[in-house]
Amino acid sequence: MLDRSNRANNRERNLLAKTSFMKHLSPAALESLLDSAQIISLPARSIIFREGESATAIYCLLAGYARLYRMGKDGRQADFRICTPGEVFAECLVFGGTHYPYSAQAAENVSLARLDAKDVRDLAERDPTVAKAMIAALSEHLIVTTETLVNDRLHTAPQRVADYLLERCPVDSGSASIRLPFQKNLLAGMLGLAPEALSRAFSSLKRAGVSVRGRVIQISDVKALREM
Known part of the structure; x- marks a missing residue:
């Protein structure tokens, strides 16, 4: 059960509603996700989730920056994406996978909306606007990742x-x-x-x-x- 003290307030609901992930959702789907969103504030350098942990949620960044990275066998960390306000991450787990394939850390003080992955998956099966929003987010991140890889090579x-x-x-x-x-x-x-x-x-x-x-x-x- 979501602690009511962690529910999104009006300002946070407005921020979420304007994100690229949520702005094209049907009114019913948008209301459902806004009602279920859990708002979390974390200080800089806090771990949001670790690689290999059970994937239970996706996140939308409301304020601050978050880094996504993988850990090498020698302990070195390799960043592959810096998330900015309005972006979602870990959305790849909604349609497949049971464990986070990378780690996420607050690069500075952050405010996050936590969305239960199962709730989003169930909603996507009932409402095509949610499925389309997930596909659009995944496509955008694939394009950015491809451009980054090409730049690294060339x-x-x-x-x-x-x-x-x-x-x-x-x-x-x-x-x-x-x-x-x-x-x-x-x-x-x-x-x-x-x-x-x-x-x-x-x-x-x-x-x-x-x-x-x-x-x-x-x-x-x-x-x-x-x-x-």
Whole structure:
């Protein structure tokens, strides 16, 4: 039984209703998921679930960032996705699998909506809008994963960093300033780099006029960076 103190309040229900996963659901399905959502707040570095644990829920991130990663036999961690507010994760378990295939950790203070996986599965069998929303979420994540894999194969570390900056650059020429939304170690994980490899990449981009101060990235010549 869901603790009523953990039910979504009006603000949280509005946030959930606007997510890409829920915004196209039928009114009945949306109301059902909003009513059943359990809101959880966790401090930075908290484990949301661990690889190999029984998969009982999917999650929608309302605030903060979460990292998804796999653990190697030598204990090293490999990030493969950084989740941002409005995104769902672990949705792949709704239609198959009984254990989480990766771990999830709060990268900073987070607010999450927890949805019981069985409840979502049962609802998807009755309401096609839920099934379509799940397929759309899975398709989006597959596309992103494919692009990440291709970038890892075809681009050097400096090129990956440059591409990330250019995608978020507000101008096509001249100088620009970009503030990272999270710490650089999360950016490293997002780009498939070790933290030290990210530092070397930024150092190599200095010749293109890129300088780093904390989370603020200064680009003296956007066009030069684009032509690297």
